[in-house]
Each structure stands twice: as C-alpha cells, then as structure tokens.
Amino acid sequence: MTETTVHTHAAPAAKVEGHAQTHQQHPIGLYLVVWLLLFVLSTFSYLVDYVGLQGYLRWSLILIFMVLKAGLIVAIFMHMAWERLALIYAILLPPLLVLVFVALMVSESHYVLFTRLTFFGAAP
Template sequence: MAQGEGQQHAIGIYLRVWFLLFVLSAFSYLVDVVGFEGYLKWFLITLFMLLKAGLIVSVFMHLVWERLALICAVLVPPGVLLFLMLLMAIEGQHVLSSRLAVVLP
C-alpha cells in the first residue's frame, strides 16, 4: 500500500511570511509609540490586524492553495457579517445623532 504524498512547500515562503508578520507587528506597535489618536489609531491597528490574519489564514492554513469553492465557503460568511456590522454601526450613529438633535435643540 502506497503512502499518500503530502504537498510540500518551500521553507522560504514560510520565512517570508514570518518576516512580514514581524514587520506588521512592529508597525502596529509603532502606531502607539508615535501617538496617533482617535479613528486613525484604531483604523491602523485594525488594518494591521486584518493583514496579519490574512497572511496566517492564507499561508499557514494553506488556504491560498485550496479550491475557490473552499475559499469562498471560509471567507464569505465573515465578510457578510462584517458588512452587516458596518451597516448596524452606521444606523446606530444615525439614531444617536437624531436623538441628540431632539433632546438638545
């Protein structure tokens, strides 16, 4: 009985991804060191976090080498949830601003 051969990837790919993860982590720490405040700070931290998560999922979980159907099955539901969260945040901001306009004329 023949043993199944697994897919082998070059170690260089993993080393480059580790280096990119290190650089992105350094940038996210630099956001605090430089002293960004408000929405810019949270946007940059979230951007670096999503980039790191994308690298981890695509390379270390081997999603980049999978079929498109599997990629869509894994990535589309969280994307839809993020879109719905964005819509709820926009609606919540609208409701808050309309209530404050009525209470504070």
C-alpha cells in the same frame, strides 16, 4: 454485467494501489518569508503606539496591520491559499457579511440618535 465506477474524493495518486502517495510540500523559505513579514508588521503595529499617533490614524493603522497579519496567517499557515475557491468562500464570506451587517447597524444607530435628538431634544 456492467461495471460500476466508484467515485471518491481521494487524490489521483491515492487511487492506484502500489504507488506512493504524493503530497504537496511548500518550501521552507515561504514560511520563513511569511514569518519575517509577520514580524515586520508586528513591529510597525508597536511603532504606532511608540510614536504616539492618536485618533483615527492610530486605530486605522493598527487595524490595517492586524488584518494583514491575519490574512497572511490564514493564507499560508492554514493553507487557505491552496484551497478550492468554494471552500474559501465558505470560510471567508460569512465573517465578511457579518462585518457588512455591523456597519449597517452602526449607520442606523447614528440615524436613530440623530432623529431622537432632532425630535425630542437633548437631555436637560
């Protein structure tokens, strides 16, 4: 008789009975640093309004701070920084592609507006 091997997705420490399971624990200092960075980025985001910046600079800074905060939260608090690359691609790639398609649609809408104004003229 031949011996069969069962493949599981369990961690190597969990395969052996009688041994304590080991879990990766991150130092509390890492979470405190990320919390401090989130606080600083939020402060900068509020300062953009307090200083009274207007136009594209205002919205660009607000969006940059928002993306940085979201990236920190996803990477550290949702443990994405320690996941496999395939899982990261499966989670982050679809929203990125949606943003690319939205940018393409915005570009096409400007082209359509331009051609309509060119060929049909402005409304009276």
